[in-house]
Amino acid sequence: MSEDGVLCGTFFMNGDVACAEGAISAGCRFFAGYPITPATEVAERMSERLPHVGGVCIQMEDEMASMNAVLGASWAGMKAMTATSGPGFSLMMENLGLGVMLETPCVLVNIQRAGPSTGLPTLAAQGDMMQARWGSHGSYEIIALVPSSPQEIFDLTITAFNLSERYRVPVLVMSDEAVGHMSEKVVIPRIAPEELVSRRRPDVAPEQYLPYKSDGDLVPPMAVAGEGYRFHVTGLTHDERGYPVMTADAQDQLVRRLVDKIRLNRNDILKYEEVGVEGAEVIVCAYGITARIARLAVQQAQDEGIRAGLLRLITVWPFAEDRIRELAQQVKAFVVPEINYGQIVLEVERCAAGKASTLLVPHMGGGVHSPQTILKAIKEAVQ
Amino acid sequence: MTNTVTVEENTIDSLLRLDRMPHIWCSGCGIGPAVGCFIRAIWRAGLDPDKMALVSGIGCAGRAAGYVKLDSFHTTHGRALPFATGLKMGNPELNLVVFSGDGDLLAIGGNHLIHSARRNIDMTVICINNFNYGMTGGQMGPTTPLDARSTTSPYGNFEHPFNVPYLVAASGATYVARWTVLHTRQLESSIAEALTKPGFSFIEVLSPCPELYGRMNKQSKGLDTMHAYQQRSIVKDGADPRDVAITSNGHIVVGKFVDIERPTFWDYHKQMLDRAQGKQP
Numbered sequence: 001m002s003e004d005g006v007l008c009g010t011f012f013m014n015g016d017v018a019c020a021e022g023a024i025s026a027g028c029r030f031f032a033g034y035p036i037t038p039a040t041e042v043a044e045r046m047s048e049r050l051p052h053v054g055g056v057c058i059q060m061e062d063e064m065a066s067m068n069a070v071l072g073a074s075w076a077g078m079k080a081m082t083a084t085s086g087p088g089f090s091l092m093m094e095n096l097g098l099g100v101m102l103e104t105p106c107v108l109v110n111i112q113r114a115g116p117s118t119g120l121p122t123l124a125a126q127g128d129m130m131q132a133r134w135g136s137h138g139s140y141e142i143i144a145l146v147p148s149s150p151q152e153i154f155d156l157t158i159t160a161f162n163l164s165e166r167y168r169v170p171v172l173v174m175s176d177e178a179v180g181h182m183s184e185k186v187v188i189p190r191i192a193p194e195e196l197v198s199r200r201r202p203d204v205a206p207e208q209y210l211p212y213k214s215d216g217d218l219v220p221p222m223a224v225a226g227e228g229y230r231f232h233v234t235g236l237t238h239d240e241r242g243y244p245v246m247t248a249d250a251q252d253q254l255v256r257r258l259v260d261k262i263r264l265n266r267n268d269i270l271k272y273e274e275v276g277v278e279g280a281e282v283i284v285c286a287y288g289i290t291a292r293i294a295r296l297a298v299q300q301a302q303d304e305g306i307r308a309g310l311l312r313l314i315t316v317w318p319f320a321e322d323r324i325r326e327l328a329q330q331v332k333a334f335v336v337p338e339i340n341y342g343q344i345v346l347e348v349e350r351c352a353a354g355k356a357s358t359l360l361v362p363h364m365g366g367g368v369h370s371p372q373t374i375l376k377a378i379k380e381a382v383q
Numbered sequence: 384m385t386n387t388v389t390v391e392e393n394t395i396d397s398l399l400r401l402d403r404m405p406h407i408w409c410s411g412c413g414i415g416p417a418v419g420c421f422i423r424a425i426w427r428a429g430l431d432p433d434k435m436a437l438v439s440g441i442g443c444a445g446r447a448a449g450y451v452k453l454d455s456f457h458t459t460h461g462r463a464l465p466f467a468t469g470l471k472m473g474n475p476e477l478n479l480v481v482f483s484g485d486g487d488l489l490a491i492g493g494n495h496l497i498h499s500a501r502r503n504i505d506m507t508v509i510c511i512n513n514f515n516y517g518m519t520g521g522q523m524g525p526t527t528p529l530d531a532r533s534t535t536s537p538y539g540n541f542e543h544p545f546n547v548p549y550l551v552a553a554s555g556a557t558y559v560a561r562w563t564v565l566h567t568r569q570l571e572s573s574i575a576e577a578l579t580k581p582g583f584s585f586i587e588v589l590s591p592c593p594e595l596y597g598r599m600n601k602q603s604k605g606l607d608t609m610h611a612y613q614q615r616s617i618v619k620d621g622a623d624p625r626d627v628a629i630t631s632n633g634h635i636v637v638g639k640f641v642d643i644e645r646p647t648f649w650d651y652h653k654q655m656l657d658r659a660q661g662k663q664p
Contacts, residue, residue, distance in 0.1 A: 030473060032465075051659035056472045056652070060465060061498040068462040069469035072438075075456065076473025098459050225454040225470055226477050228433040232400065232449055234457035243403060244449060244457075 005052035007188045015179040016041035016083075018150040018186045019109055020049060022157030023081050025191045027198075028107070029055035030080040032069035034062055034088060037121040038177040039111035042083035063091035067108070071099050074106045075233075077224040079161055083109035085177075086119060089128055089135070096170055097136035100258060101235045103168035103212070103222070105199055107160045110172060111180040114339075114365025124177035125365030126288055126339040130346075132172050133317050139255050141262035143269055144172040144317040146287040150184045156314070162197040163269060167261055168219050174316065176339070178289040178368055206230060211242040212254075218261035262318055271314040272323065276302060280309030282381045283327055284335045285348050287313040289368055294337055297374035308378050316344065324351035333381035337361035337374050357381070393426040395419055398452050406450055407443075411597075411605025413564035413590030414444050414511055418451065420567055421482065421509060424574035435478045438467040440492060442518045443592075444484035444511035451482075461492030464499045467506055475649060478578060479506035486516045486524040489545055493525070500554035500583045502648045507577045507584045512547065513592035521595030528631040532599040546628035547587045552641045557582035559624065559641035563589040563612040566637060573639060582647045589635065600631075 002008050007021050020042050023031070031046040033039075043059065050057040056073075060066040066082045073080040084092060089110045099106060110132070114125035128135075132144045143163050147153035153175055160171040202209045202221040206229045214220045223229035236244035237251045262269065276298065277283060286294035291312040301308035311327065313320060324334075324347075333356055336345040345360040352358055361377045363369050399422070408414050425432060432453055439448035441460035448455040458466045463481045471479050481488075488496050488510050499506070515533050516522040523533035523540050526547060530539040548559045558580050562570040570588060577584035591597055591608035602608045612635065619627075620638040627636040 030469070032469060048659075051656050058468070058472060060468075061494050064462060065465035065468075065495055065498070068458065068465035069472070071458075072456075072466040072469025072471075073473035074469075076470045076477065078473040080469070080473070095459055095462060098462075102456075223454075224474075225436045226434055226474050230433070230452050230454055232455045232457070234449060235459055236457065241402075243400075 002190065008190050009188060011186050011188060012183055013150060013186050014041065014181055014183045015147070015150040015153045015175060016111060016181070017045045018154040019083065019157050019173065019175070020045035021188060022154040023107065023161070024049055024053055025188065026079065026158040026161035027196055028079045028081050028161060029053065030070065030073035030078040031055070031057045031082065032060050032066040032073070032080070033082050033084065034060055034066050036085045036088045038113055038180050039083045039085045039088070039109065041180070042109060042111070063088035064094060067092040067095040067099070070106045071095060071102065071104045074104045075225055079105070079165070081107040081109065083111065085111050085113045085121070086115045086128060087117070089131065093131070093135040097138060097140070098235050099170040100136065100140045100142070102233045103220070103258070104170065105164040105168055106170050107157065107164055108170055108172050109157070110174050112174065112176040120366045122177065123366040124289060124339060124368060126176055126290065127343070127365055129174065129316060129338070129340065129343045132174050139259060141259045142172060142317050143167065143169060143262065143315070144174050145314060146174045146316050147179055148288055148291050148312070149179060150182060151186050153179060154186050154188065158191065165197045165199045166219070167265065168199060168222060169262065174288070176289055202229065210240045212238060213240040214257060218257055218264065266318040269315055269318060270320055272320050273312040273314060275310040275312070277309035277311060277327065279307055280330070281307045281332045282335060282378055283309045283311050283331050284337065284374065284378065285311045285313065285324070285344070286337050287316055287344065290337050290339060293369050293371050294374050297371040297378060300371065300375050301378045306378060306382055313344070319347050319351070321347070321351045324348055325353070328352040328355035331356045333357045333359055335359045335361060335374065335377045335381050337363070337369050337377070339363045339365050339368065395422045398422045398425065398432060400450055400452050403450055407446060409594045411591055411593035412443070413513065413588070413605070414447065416564045416567060417509065417511055417570070417588050417590060418447055420571040421480070421574055422451065423571045424578060427571065428575040428578045430478055430578060434476060435480065436467070436470055437480050437482060438463045438470065439481070440483040440487035442484040442487045442516065443513070444482060445487055447482040461487055461490070461495065463487065464492060464495040464508070468499060468504055471504055471506060480578070481506060481508045483510065485510060485512040485514070485526040485547070489525045489547065496551065497554040500551050500556040500585070503555055503557060503582045503645055504648045505581050505583070507574070508586070509574065510547070510585065510587050511590045512587050513590045513596055515592060515596040517592050517595050521599060528629055530631050533596065544629070546624070548627050548640050549624040551585045552624040555583065555645065556585045556641060557643050557645050558584035560639040561587040561589070561627065561637050563616060563635065563637060564591070565609050565612040565616070582645060
């Protein structure tokens with residue numbers, strides 16, 4: 001532990017705790033949440049740790065309130081986060097949309113469990129991947145990162161804060177129960193200030209400030225409350241002044257910018273890892289806990305002489321569509337294991353566009369795949 | 384700071400977004416006068432507008448945030464209070480005001496209301512109560528009096544309404560008052576008092592809705608409702624909140640009902656911080 005209360009060193013901790021520590025290392029000083037399995041340990045850790053770094057942790061009355069409190073804190077200038085799981089994630093969709101519309105930097109962690117509804121609260125799933133993309137109403141783009149280990153949830157929570165501050169958009173960390181509750185070695189480095197991104201602030205006088213005027217960049221500078229800017233922001237469709245304008249033209253301008261600021265910057269946002277992809281005839285495309293199992297299956301396939309590779313998605317939204325289009329020219333098939341009945345496989349299929357076949361390896365949730373199941377699918381795919 | 388603001392600037396216009404006029408409120412609506420009282424109360428309390436923030440939910444009253452020249456947030460339906468809670472936690476120096484309507488604060492936002500009062504978050508809530516959902520065309524809500532007509536209670540409302548001051552007082556608010564928009568002087572001074580009082584302050588403001596609720600309940604002009612306020616209101620400071628329920632035709636008890644001291648969220652939070660930092664590993 002360093003003097004300012006931020007951890008530094010090598011630890012044995014679970015994914016939920018590592019996520020909380022990642023947030024603190026990223027400069028998060030506000031957490032609002034509501035207890036829910038299997039994400040509760042994030043809130044518990046934050047309530048223990050934030051007082052040591054001068055932050056505020058508050059347990060709200062529900063997940064709608066939690067998400068709103070996070071947005072409010074962000075508009076007061078804080079880096080802010082909440083963490084939840086399926087049922088709470090559903091409740092947060094309302095104000096995730098407000099976060100998108102107001103362009104509010106913040107981080108929302110989903111430690112996924114099996115659904116629908118209450119489902120299997122204590123057991124893993126990856127069933128909220130499409131909800132992460134489309135869960136709130138209206139046209140928008142979002143950023144979602146998927147960690148495979150406690151170390152990676154620490155690292156990606158920092159990335160999530162950086163991206164949210166850079167693009168003024170809520171960033172989702174789409175983990176799952178297996179990673180959240182798995183304890184492993186986590187190395188926490190001293191994060192240098194220059195590794196952390198903070199939102200761009202206005203450099204004009206208050207009377208000249210227009211909250212949603214983009215100045216060449218699609219992401220406008222952000223004032224915060226209490227500094228004399230006297231700005232107005234609204235969830236209604238608005239113009240550069242932040243004032244409501246109820247026309248199709250205003251809607252067109254606003255939504256295009258909200259979407260394009262992510263879409264046109266996707267090469268800056270996208271992260272993925274490739275193993276043995278060069279010359280592969282079959283590629284397993286996996287993410288999160290499932291990618292760890294897929295890695296073993298790919299290795300076993302290679303041992304048996306199959307030219308198999310792994311594409312591990314780290315950023316799931318925006319989707320790595322250019323890369324999958326490229327790879328589709330080269331491979332016979334994509335094998336997509338995921339702990340749901342087919343979500344990301346639809347994206348892979350769309351991008352493969354008939355150039356390569358796709359094979360879903362579903363798991364309904366409540367556990368993880370066995371490597372044998374994935375290996376079997378790899379063999380099937382190359383036949 | 385207030386001593387740098389000249390008297391000439393302390394007008395209502397100086398805190399309005401004049402570039403957004405005309406506003407959307409109907410002729411005879413009471414929300415505008417309530418906004419006027421709010422702005423005069425800011426000057427009366429000697430507050431620095433740069434250190435204030437205004438949060439609204441959705442509905443007619445929710446549009447107030449868009450017309451007042453403070454840092455202002457027009458949020459989602461019912462969620463003004465938790466949004467304001469986050470703002471306050473993020474910057475405790477902000478003087479926080481939530482200005483919204485009865486449907487927003489008491490129906491969809493009802494849970495947030497009782498919990499904000501329970502925590503005793505230092506903020507002021509101005510709740511416009513016009514007994515119906517105006518923005519969507521006059522539906523009944525949790526404050527609609529028994530037997531009153533609305534577009535979704537065409538044969539008369541058959542639900543019990545909330546006694547709002549009683550609910551908020553029981554939840555832990557340290558300041559609870561009710562006025563009508565006829566009582567402009569009392570309302571202004573009450574808001575000024577609430578703005579400077581630590582803890583959760585709540586002011587219910589009864590307001591005419593001539594185009595919808597009024598039209599359906601034999602008060603089709605704003606003035607009709609103002610006359611009714613004049614005839615039916617009884618000023619009773621210190622009245623027991625249990626005794627101030629509103630009925631279709633009975634007395635309307637107005638006044639300051641609760642003004643007590645109780646540790647705020649921050650008071651207890653500071654104590655917790657001391658304990659936590661003593662136990663730092």
